[in-house]
Amino acid sequence: MMAGDRDDGPRPVVLVLQDEPILAMTMRDFVEEAGCEALVVRTAEAAIRILEERTDIRVVFADLDVRGSMMGIKLAALIRDRWPPIELVLTGALPPNLDHIPARGVFCDKPFREAKVVAAIREFAT
Amino acid sequence: MANKSAGWEQFGGRGRIASRPDVTDPSMSPESSALLNRALQDRERLAVLDAYDIMDTVPEEGFEDLAQLTALACATPVALVSLVARDRQWFKARVGFPSCETDLDRSVCKFALAEPDLLVIPDLTADSRTAANPLVTGEPRIRFYAGAPLRSPEGHTVGSLCVIDTKPRPNGLTATQAGHLRRCARQAMSLLELRRATVEKAVAVGSRDAALRREGHLAILAEASAALLTASDPSRVIEPILETSTHSLGFEQCFIYDLAPGGRSVRLTGSIGVDEAMRAALADIDLDKPLCGIVVQTGQPLVLAHVQDGPEPRYAMARESGVDAYAGYPIRSRGRLSGVISFGSSTQGAFDEDTLTFFATIARYLSAVRERLDGEAALRASEMRSRLAQEAARIGTYEADIASGLMTVSPEFCRLFGLPVSPLLSVDAATDRIVPEDAHLASTQASREAGTTPPQATYRIRRADDGAVRWVTRTASFVHDSEGRPVRMLGTVQDVTEIQETLRLLGENQERLRAADQRLQVALVASGVVGLWDWMVDTDLLHGDANFARLYGLDAGRTEAGLTMEQYQEFVVPEDLEPLRARIRDTFEHGADFHVEYRLAIPGHDLRWVECKGQLIHDPDGQPVRFSGTAVDITERKTAEARLAASEAHWRGLFERLSEGFIVGEVIRDEAGAVRDWRYVEVNRAWGELVSIDPARAVGRTIREMFPGIEDAWVHEFADVVETGRPVSFIRQVGALARWYEGRAFPLGSERFGVIFLEVTERVQADARREGLLEFGDRMRTDADAAEVVKAGAATIGRVLGVGRVGYGTVGPDGETLVVGDGWSAQGFPALAERHRLDDYGLYAEDLRQGRTVVIPDVREDPRTKATAAALDAVSVRALINLPIVEKGRMVAILFVNDDRPREWAGPEVAFVRQIAELIRQAVERRHAEARQDLLNHELSHRLKNTLAMVTSIANQTLRSLSDRGPVETLQRRIQALASAHDLLLRRNWSPAPLHAVCEGVVNNAADAGRITLDGPDVALGPAAAMSASLLLHELATNAAKYGALSNDAGHVDLRWSVEDGADGPDLVMRWQERGGPPVVAPTSRGFGSRLIRTGLVGTGGVDTAYNPDGVVTVMRAPMVEVQRT
Incomplete structure (x- = not known):
């Protein structure tokens, strides 16, 4: 059950934020498994640039542990403010304070449980 | 512990060997030796040990019990609660060890000071630190040591709880024993902490007691001051004041003695806490017996401690009466010792400094009282004597002390009775001279005590020297004490033989007239006190009679002939001359009454006071012709007045000498009558010192002027004293001075109050x-x-x-x-x-x-x-x-x-x-x-979980080509189970995790809530057990989801646990029971999962699985000790 369900039309685009290549590979696999197209960036700044340029991003799948000037939860809050329709799937080594996760955000613990992650992306993207 | 060998006893007999505070242990490296030394000598550590105030205290049950328990738990013959001081270790509690302390050379516990946790030395002979220890090389030949540090909340190790055995233990303590040792050490520490809290509280309570006693002192001084200032007879006031306060003041007995006339004995006049028999014994007692006799003889205060312990024969009487602490002070009046006040206690060995100061002050008060009374009495007596002198002729005077029967007499008195001239006579010496026929007219002790002796009596005496019979008229007056009891009888005796002869010769009617006239004459002539003078204006000569001549020390013939005014005035002291001349001018120029007092300095005589009265006599034309009058010697009255003034000054000086501050204040009211302020009427020197202001500046000014912005309470409280008439005690700050004062304020009648106070800022x-x-x-x-x-x-x-x-x-x-x-x-x-x-x-x-x-x-x-x-x-x-x-x-x-x-x-x-x-x-x-530490743990966990995430990712990528995803997912889940156990432990900082939470973490990952029931007591798992239990339960849940009760929609799992007795202490028993699943088939192959399960909770097996038809049952068992190992 690959993306074949919706052969016609472009697949939803999921922006993946991950600076660790191996984890990025796995996250890309999850996105594709969910029938979406993955766009991987390594920094929060790059993610914001993409979000400012492109309008077809439906979901951001971000690792809160990515180091950078704007880390994790702050980026999530910014996205919720500037691009309210975009859905958030978040992951990280340590569960953040649940009160800080923006509305409609989903947090998936590490190590990943593939089924849970894929289901969350699929639900938001379609 | 009965395991005492002869060696222990032998050791015990040797006692402590001289210690060396400087520990140099040849077996240690110089660095570690120095480190240990520093730990031992650490002043803060020693201060903490001091604060527990435990060294060399008696055994206490709590510590003894702990030592017993520890020995029992660790199965050793010896257990010690050891406190390590600078130069020795001392045992608060000991089991199986005969000595209560050792020096540091013999101490193993000292090494525990540097240990973060238990110090365990399996074989003391094999350890370089202890191999040479005398307790190891010689009796009692100790071999095994384990100690847990006694660490204060500040982090200082004050000693250890240790166990010792005479056999080496290669394996040290078991985990259970180690746990017990730690727990007991914590318990010992709690006991020590409790002790410190108690000590601190006791210090606080002690200082409160001292404060109370000080307040008692102040209250009494205040009452005594009020008595001195207001009462007419304060000595009677002091006794009850002291009496009500003996307890708070720390004495039980107080004696007030008068020195008897003659000075060879003392008489008890007042007492507190003294029984009837004792009072009787002291009613009149020789100076050699009581301690107060020493005070009389030396004239100095006498303070003794521990009288009961000493052999001093002079203290025998005090010892017999039970006195242990004694303080006696002389009471002085008019420059000589008149009595003694002393305090005694049989319950304390010594009076403290505060109390002694207080006693000394009370003694000073009594002296002031006595001085004042004596001064007043002397004045009264002298006035009366002068008056009597003027009334009588050839008189002798006497003043009898009624209680003693001794009298002070004038030389004339002695001559009259034919007795040798002496200032002191017994009353009997005089009354014995009365002839038997007239003996009934003599005063008696009873009539003197009752004050009923007739004011005048005339009787015959036989003169002692020549045996002549003479007629004598005796007058008597009484001086009473404040309660109206006669204390002294005084009066005159006069030889009236000539008058009696005249009376006998003359008729009775004429007798009175003549007698009166003669008595006047005789009085004027013989009393020697009244001189007559007459200044003739025309000759400018002043004629004086014989008495006048005597007054001026001149020859009677010359004064009778007349001398000029200047010749008389030559003897007047220069300062008095001008006022005398002014008075004379006033009389001549304005006709004023002439009345003047002046002093005469006559060569060879004491300064003499003269009172002169006179008037101008005019001729019919109104011209002054004569100026005549009387001159009286008033030296005695003046001296008495001066003495009284001196006694007033002395009494005021008493307040001056007080170390307590003293104020007399007067309230100031507004129009509505409310007190707004108060004025300083009087302050003493100590006041000035206590508030750092010159006392002279205060008198006449108000407190609000002296201390602008002072707290209102300083006005209101003293106003209350005036309004209610009740004294109050206070401890209050004068904010502007940043000083604290404790004192007592008391009413002084009308609008005045007194305050006596101390500075207590430091306290x-x-x-x-x-x-x-x-x-x-x-x-x-x-x-x-x-x-x-x-x-x-x-x-x-x-x-x-x-x-x-x-x-x-x-x-x-x-x-x-x-x-x-x-x-x-x-x-x-x-x-x-x-x-x-x-x-x-x-x-x-x-x-x-x-x-x-x-x-x-x-x-x-x-x-x-x-x-x-x-x-x-x-x-x-x-x-x-x-x-x-x-x-x-x-x-x-x-x-x-x-x-x-x-x-x-x-x-x-x-x-x-x-x-x-x-x-x-x-x-x-x-x-x-x-x-x-938190940050570090957090970071570590972060990295660990990221790494686990990468491991799963790599596994995923590596096994991507496999078409069967099952094993891949199994791997992922196992890693997740590991990660969730890790999470749990991290949240608890790697301290033991509750079993319930461990199970919950696994179950939530594996199945819907509600399909697995968890039930069991609170059990904490050590980190290792938590990790392996998580993996094990994860496998059970996975199997159940694949083949068992969780593989359909109806099945259920019960996971229950309990703690049961096992072969070697308590065991944790967990029971996984499946129900309602599909029919059970025992697995044929043995995969990683089933092998993992068989390793058990702590990796040592103990797992039984039964493939019952209605559901799999797995029972896991492991010793609690292992499960909880940290």
Whole structure:
């Protein structure tokens, strides 16, 4: 059950934020498994640039542990403010304070449980 | 423990061997030896040990029980609660060890000081530190040692709880035993802490007792002062005042003696706590017997302690009466010793300094009372004597002390009775001279005591020297005490033989006239006190009679012939001459009455006072022709008056000499009658010292004038004393002086009150500091946050010292920038900016960098801040304490105390700031260490989980080509189970995790809530067991989901656990029971999962699985000790 369900039309685009290549590979696999197209960036700044340029991003799948000037939860809050329709799937080594996760955000613990992650992306993207 | 060998006893008999405080152990490296030495000698550690006040105390059940329990738990013959002091270790409790202490050479416990946890030495002969220990090489040949440190909350190790065996134990203690040893050590520490709290409380209670006693002293001094100032006979007042207070004052007996006339015995006149028999025995007692006799003989106070213990024969009487502590003081009046007041206690061995001061003051009071009474009596007596002298002729005078029967007599008295001239006679010596026929007319002891002796009696006496019979008229008057009892009889005796002869010759009618006339004549002539003078204006000569001549020491013939005024005035003392002349002028020029007193300085005689009265006699034309009158010798009256004045001065001087401050005040009312202020009527010298003001400035001014802005209570409370007439005690501060006073105010009638007080600033401040430290200690233990601890510490200092601002700032690595955090400031005191450069405020920054505390009473005076006083003033700093906090040789923070007024910082205040600073430093350091540890754990966990995520990712990518995803997912889940156990442990900082939470973590990953029921008691798992239990349960859940009760929609799992007795102590038993699943088929192959399950909870097996038809049952069992191993 690959993306074949919706052969016609472009697949939803999921922006993946991950600076660790191996984890990025796995996250890309999850996105594709969910029938979406993955766009991987390594920094929060790059993610914001993409979000400012492109309008077809439906979901951001971000690792809160990515180091950078704007880390994790702050980026999530910014996205919720500037691009309210975009859905958030978040992951990280340590569960953040649940009160800080923006509305409609989903947090998936590490190590990943593939089924849970894929289901969350699929639900938001379609 | 009965395992005592002869060797133990032998050792016990030797006692302690002289110690060497300096431990140099040849078996240790120089570094570790030095380290140990420093730990042993650490002053803070020793101070903490001191604070427990436990060394050399009697055995206590709590500690004994702990030692017994520990020996039992560790199965050793010996267990000791050992406290390690500077030069020895002492055992608060011991089992199986005969000696109560050893020197440090024999101590193994000292090595426990440096250990973070248990010190276990399996074989003492094999350890370099102990192989040469005399207790190892010789009897009792100890071989095994295990000790848990006794660590105070401040982190100082004061000793250890240890167990010792005579056989080596290669495996040390079991985990259970180690756990017991630790727990018992913690328990011992709690007992010690409890003890310290009790000691601190006892100190506080002790100081309160002393305060109460001091307050008692003040109250009594106040009452006694009131008595002196207001009562007519204060001596009667003092006795009941003392009586009600013996207990609070610390004595049981008080004796007040009078010295008997003659000075060879004393008479008890007042007493407290003395029984009838004793009072009778002391009614009149020889000076050689009672202790007070020594006071009489030496004229000095006598203070004795532990009289009962001494052999001194002179103290025999006191010893027999049970007195152990004694203090006796002379009572003086008119320059000589007149009595003794003494205090005794049989319950205490010695009086303390405070009490002795109090006794001395009471004795001074009594002296003042006696002085005043004697002065008044002397005046009364002398007036009466003069009067009598003027009434009688050829008179002898007497003054008899009724109680003793002794009398003071004039020389004339003696001559009249034909007795040798002596100032002191017994009454009997005179009455014995009365002829038997007239004996019934003599006064008797009874009539004297009752005051019923007739005022006049005439009888015959036989003169002692020549045996002649003479007629004598005796007069008598009485001097009464305040209760109306006669104490002295005084009067005159006069030889009236000639008058009697005349009477006999003359008829009765004429007799009275003549007698009266003659008596007057005789009186005038013979009394020798009244002189007549007559100044003839025309001749300008003054004629005097014989008495007048005697008064002036002149020849009677010359005065009779007449001398000029100037010739008489030659004897008048120069200062009195002008007033005398002025009076004479007044009389001549204005006709004023002539009445003058002046002194005569006659060569060869004492200064003589003369009272002169006279009048001008005019001729029919109104011209003065004569100026005549009387002159009386009033020297005796004047002397008495002077004595009384001196006694008044003495009595006032008493207040002057008091070390307590003394005030007489008078309230000032507004129009509505409410007291608004009060005026100083009188203050003593001590008052001036206690408030640092010249006493002369106070009298006549009001307290509000003297201390503008003074607390209203200083007016209201004394107003209440005046309104209610009741005394009050107070302890209050004069804020403007920053000094505390304790005192007693008492009413003095009308609008006046008296105050007697002491300064107690030091005591009040010391109390406040101690309470501040205790309170801050509590806050320190409860406040989690370093910033809160700093704030609490700053507030404690601020409140206790009453300063403007207290803060704590961190110093940057440059040693120059100061970043100030939250501190404390008094209301209205300006806050401080956050960042400062230290050098902006003066040269003292360098002292701080060198680690020296900077204490500046006035920044304008101190050479380090003179130049920068303006910068300091800008931040409201006039006085300061800056205390550098140094870590690893570098100043990392400053605790600062500021005030906007100059202020002398007392040594104890600086010490107090230092103590709080040290506590803050420790607390902050501990909180920072904890925070660093948290951060480290967090980071570690973060990385671990990221790594696990990468491992699964790699596995995923690696196995991507496999078409069967099952094994891949299994791998992922196993890794997730590991990660979730890890999460749980991290959250609890790797301390034991509750079994329930471990199960929950696994179950939530594996199945819907509700399909697995968890039930069991609270059991904590050590980290290793938590990890393996998580994996094991994960496999059980996975199997159940694949093949068992969780593979359909109806099945259910019960997971229950309990603690049961096992072969080697308690076991944890967990039971996994499936129900309602598909029919059970035993698996044929053995995969990783089933092998994992068989390894059991702690990797040692103990797992039974039964493939019952209705569901799989797995029972896992493991010893609790292993499960809980940390």
